[in-house]
Amino acid sequence: MDKILEEDNIKLDLPVKINYGVLEDVLQKKLVGEQIGMEDSRGTVKNYVEVLGANLGKSQEFNFDLTLNLKLKTLTTLFKNKEVNLLVHLALGFNEVDQVIDIIEYELEGQSKNWLMDNSLETLANTLIYKKIKNKMKLDLKPHINEQLGKVNEKLSEEMETAPGVFLSGNVNILKVAQIIPGDTLLLILLEISAYGFIDIKEIKL
Structure with missing residues (x-):
């Protein structure tokens, strides 16, 4: 009987x-x-830009999911304290085994009116900003996920009274992200949940 109670009887795609x-x-x-x-080779760090702002939205470019609009301030001698915008179109990747969301492809779009600055910024973005x-x-x-799984199972390990005389207990064995779907205004994450649980009625009030 106990073995039956410990078999997963709840499977959800949430x-x-x-x-x-x-x-x-x-x-x-x-x-x-x-x-x-x-x-540089002497160990001196030379900063090129400072990030002033970052806005995120759905990309309008084909094959890309998101657009990150960066507002930057240049710190170089040639273009000191110039504010420029850089659009970075991003394609998301998801490794289900490792449960890691990452950037797999990108495209840059400078928006300053200075052609030289745009090209310098694009070179900089390809080597430094994109890595960041x-x-x-x-x-x-x-x-x-493991942190939340631990918290949930800690609560389920002791009977929780959901109504007078009615108690819930069990264990969540699998909690993982199965799919990432970028939408127009939001990111949809599909969770796969496999668990066992049962309700223990200890009192019936009439």
Whole structure:
């Protein structure tokens, strides 16, 4: 009987919606104020740009999912304190085994009116800014999922009274992201859940 109770009897595909505004807030915390540069042979770091703002939305370009609009301030001697915009079109990738969301492809679009600055910015973006973005937007979901799984199972390990005399217990054995679907205004994440649970009625009140 106990073995039967411990077999997974609950299987769910649960959609979770994350608005791009929520992701934008996270990116702004990670990127705004960052100075991007590189270290020379003497170990001196030379910064080229500072990130002033970051906005995220659905990309209008074919084969891309998101567009990151970066507002940058140049720090070089030639273009000091010039504010420029850089659009980065991003294609998302998802490794289901490793549970990692990553950037697999990108395309740059400078928006300043100065042709020389655009080309200098594009060269810089290809070597430095893109690496920064790719690093900041790479998301390993496993630690977050394992943390939530632990919290859920801790609660389920003890009977929870859901109504007078009615108790719920069980265990979630599988909780993972099965698919990532970028939409027009939000990211849809499909969760795969496999668990066992049962309801124990200890009292019937008439």
